[in-house]
Amino acid sequence: MxxxxxxxxxxxxxxxxxxxxxxxxxxxxxxxxxxxxxxxxxxxxxxxxxxxxxxxxxxxxxxxxxxxxxxxxxxxxxxxxxxxxxxxxxxxxxxxxxxxxxxxxxxxxxxxxxxxxxxxxERMRESLSGLGEPCRSILEDFYIRDLSMEAISTKFGYTNADNAKNQKYKCLQRLKKLFFATYKEDPS
Structure with missing residues (x-):
């Protein structure tokens, strides 16, 4: 990332x-x-x-x-x-x-x-690339491209910004799991 x-x-x-x-x-x-x-x-x-x-x-x-x-x-x-x-x-x-x-x-x-x-x-970038779609794009759109939840909702076809926000939260949880799994494997 x-x-x-x-x-x-x-x-x-x-x-x-x-x-x-x-x-x-x-x-x-x-x-x-x-x-x-x-x-x-x-x-x-x-x-x-x-x-x-x-x-x-x-x-x-x-x-x-x-x-x-x-x-x-x-x-x-x-x-x-x-x-x-x-x-x-x-x-x-x-x-x-x-x-x-x-x-x-x-x-x-x-x-x-x-x-x-x-x-x-680097671990975070690797975790993000292993996350898969649409999670990777949602997180990149929000955190890197600074898109609003409304814009993300429209882009990904969610019914409203709250649904997009819930999806972003789930994606973050998955990203944390991936990150900490690789972190435990290689704590250096």
Whole structure:
């Protein structure tokens, strides 16, 4: 599910869709703000670093042949981390090399958390793909495409929004079962 969203964002950014760019900017900024603030930075410095990273990402996406090999959040986090460590070095608040400082600043733990979340998202995506129709489409329409229950009701031929809502609930329960079944099989 998360990779599908990332692929949509990349495709829309390639088409120079400003709404997609704003969504990208909004959705990952809190992660970067936390990174910078917890490592001797200010909110303004976080905004500057993030702006620079988003511009770099935008330019990379526009390059022919660019393929995103990780989640957008991972890509942006890595770019912001490097930019921030470079700025710390320029301000004489950082002495040493980037790899040593990653452990010192707690970045290693944050990256582990990001990786754990990515694994959960991957499991969720796998569970969603194993869910079958119409459940998968109903959940994607509601949670990813942000369709109203009325629109979903019409699309799938339910008599009213309440019936569609009940179906969405049943689909969520099935998705939870699938997710936790795979989670128990592979708790890593």
């Amino acid at each position: 998360a990779y599908y969203f990332d692929e949509l964002i990349v495709a829309e950014i390639r088409n120079k869709n400003e709404v997609a760019l704003r969504e990208l900017y909004k959705s990952h900024y809190p992660m970067v703000l936390n990174l910078i603030r917890s490592n001797n930075g200010t909110e303004q410095e976080a905004k500057d670093v993030y702006q620079e990273a988003v511009i770099a990402f935008y330019e990379r996406v526009q390059q022919e042949g660019f393929v995103l090999t990780c989640k957008i959040s991972t890509y942006l986090y890595a770019v912001c981390r490097r930019l921030w460590l470079k700025r710390l070095g320029e301000k004489k608040r950082y002495h040493g090399n980037i790899e040593e400082t990653e452990t010192f600043l707690g970045i290693e733990e944050e990256m582990e958390t990001v990786e754990e979340n990515e694994m959960k998202f």
